[in-house]
Amino acid sequence: MELLPTKLIEKDGEWYQVQKLIHKPNLDHVETVSGSADEYYTYSELADTRKARPQQRRLFFALLSDIYTWSGMPTDFLKNLFYLQYESYTFGKQISLSDTTESSVSDANRLLDLVIDFMFEWHVPFKEGYKLLPREQEYYLFQCCRHRVCMICGNRADIHHVDVIGAGLNRTHVDHTKRHVMALCRVHHSEIEQIGSVAFSAKYHVPVDGIKLDKETLKRIGLKGKYSSD
Ligand SMILES: [Zn+2]
Ligand SMILES: [Zn+2]
Known part of the structure; x- marks a missing residue:
């Protein structure tokens, strides 16, 4: 872009x-x-053209350290690998997260997306990186739904359908082309049903209405008709 x-x-x-x-x-x-x-x-x-933030750098290296724990590949090697992937992905644009970086917040987010993608794709356990993950970010929440990983704790998840319409409304009148969803494990699923989505969102710093996915996307990630409406 x-x-x-x-x-x-x-x-x-x-x-x-x-x-x-x-x-x-x-x-x-x-x-x-x-x-x-x-x-x-x-x-x-x-585009967020501010310089890449220190917390983005921290997250990047925490994730690399998780990949190191999982694979044994040194973090320097992994760093270069993702920098190269970023370069080919952006047709030659350089990225750096050093203190003197010229890269922007948006650039760093794109790099982080590549790392998060890789980790979901290969089922690398999020450990160090987990507490730093951008839970409020749509991309992360989407990947959790796509790979059925609990967005709170990283365990195996099912899809929770968030009812944002409000009680009392006839379900047959709901627009079925868009769904608000969250990927939650059993434990966190029962917790949200128990304390309600407002308290849940405040406790874990996640968006109260999850993410909104359209019919195409739901189908693409294999969710069509497979999620319950509870
Ligand atoms: Zn969970
Ligand atoms: Zn539910």
């Missing part, structure tokens, strides 16, 4: 983002995919 300078404009009560592009877009391609060469859809994400 390219970092684009963006200007915000308000006109007649509507808000517009104007982005300065680095190259002229491939207009043939734009027209093919959107049916118009000057009106089309893009994704937009706020």
Whole structure:
């Protein structure tokens, strides 16, 4: 993803983002995919351009230490491995989490996503890194659902459906294309049912309504029809 300078404009009560592009877009391609060469859809994400935070660095090395415990590969070797993976992932962009880094918070998050991905993929136990994990971050919560890992303790989890609609509403009128879900083990599942999601969220610093997944995503991670509505 390219970092684009963006200007915000308000006109007649509507808000517009104007982005300065680095190259002229491939207009043939734009027209093919959107049916118009000057009106089309893009994704937009706020880039956190502050310098990478010390707590991101701490999390990165705690995770590497967990991978070391699991694999015996030295953390220096692992660090270079993930830096290289980041480079190929971003088509040659350099990353560093040293004190004098030029990398941004967003860059560091992308690197951390690669490490977290790796750990979920290979079932590396989160130990040191677990208490530092970004539980409020959508990406982590999503990976927990995808790999059926409890977002609180890391044990084997089932999917808990969070009822954000409020009691008393007829379930048949609920929009079934979007679901609020959490990955919770048996213990944490009974706890949330016991103390309620507000107290649970305050105790463990997790979003009170879990994460919202659309039908496509639910299907992609194999959840369609497999979660109960309790
Ligand atoms: Zn748990
Ligand atoms: Zn439940």
